[in-house]
Amino acid sequence: MILKSNYHTHTYRCKHAGGQDRDYVEAAIAAGITTLGFSDHSPMVFNTDHKSGFRMDLEETAGYFESLLALREEYRDVIRILIGVEVEYYPACWEKYLAFMRQFPLDFKILGQHxxxxxxxxxxxxxxxxxxxxxxxxxxxCVLEAADTGELLYIAHPDVIHYVGDTAAFDELTRDFLQKIKKTGLPLEINRLGVHEGRHYPNPRFWDLVAEADVPAIVGLDAHSPKVFEDDEGAAACVEIAKSRGIRLLETLI
Ligand SMILES: [Zn+2]
Ligand SMILES: [Zn+2]
Structure with a gap:
């Protein structure tokens, strides 16, 4: 694997990822990863009885930390394990969310605004x-307000928004966004899962404009299976998106 660090790793708790926590650690070690950041879809503290089908439940949070802290200790001489979450910025429940997460030894949050x-x-x-x-x-x-909270490590798949309208409007709004996000210093993620599944992201035009604005990027594997650490081709395609445009690629953030 050409990457040494990956901060975008899920677990079975989000209900759409496979394998045990240990399997991800073993696969990352085999791939030569030295910093493995877990960032499962964060539990959210909603205001209604809404139950999300794609994130860990609040009741699973303690077990997530317990399991990953034990693995961190067990593998401490082999790989650095960080415990993060992929969070969404929902202002109506943000403060309650932060209060809930303060109970746990969280290393980082990446934003995945679905x-x-x-x-x-x-x-x-x-x-x-x-x-x-x-x-x-x-x-x-929404992403800029999230960035301004100062709580984030980076923005996962910033181009996840599936806009298919007028391209002049796209360029104008995206240029404005990039100028503002640049001031926060937060890197933008080139997402391997999108490449692998042929999704609407990474969006080539978005990354052209990132190059123009000179905002730094990072590759995220967005692993929903331990097998992803064998996806050299997907990781290389992400690196190429940056290299071919002259985008600054960061590797180790924390
Ligand atoms: Zn997911
Ligand atoms: Zn993800």
Whole structure:
């Protein structure tokens, strides 16, 4: 594996990833990874009885830390294990969320904004194709507000928003977003899962504009299976997205 660090690793607790925690550690070691950051879809403290189907439950949080702390200790001479989460910025429950997570020894948070501002009341979902530039600008504003909390390590798949409308509007809103995100110093993630599954991201035009704005990037494996650590081709394709455009690629953040 050409990467030495990966901060985007899921576990079975999110209900759509396979393998045991130990399997990810073993696979990362075999791939030559030296810093392994777990970042499962964070538990969220919702205001309603909404139950998310794609994240760990609140009740699973203690077990997540218990398991990963034990692995960190067991493998301490072999690999550095960090315990993070992939969080969403939902302002209506953000403070409650932070208070909940303060109970745990969390090393980092990456932002994966799958819904614009709000999940429990239904959206809009970032994956849903839209021609409406308002959804794009709301998404960017949401990500910038999240970045401004000072709680994040980086922005996972910043180009997850599935905008298919007017390209001039895309360029204008994206340029504005990039100028603002640049001030926060947060790197943007080139996402291997999107490459692997042929999703609408990584979005080539978005990364052209990242190069133009000179915002740093990082490759994230977004591992939902231990096998992903064998995906040299996917990781190389992500590196190439940066290299071919002259984007600054960061490797080890913490
Ligand atoms: Zn996932
Ligand atoms: Zn992820």
């Amino acid at each position: 819904f614009v501002y709000d999940e429990e009341n239904g959206g809009p979902g970032s994956f849903k194709a839209t021609e409406d530039p308002t959804v794009l600008s709301d998404y960017y504003r």
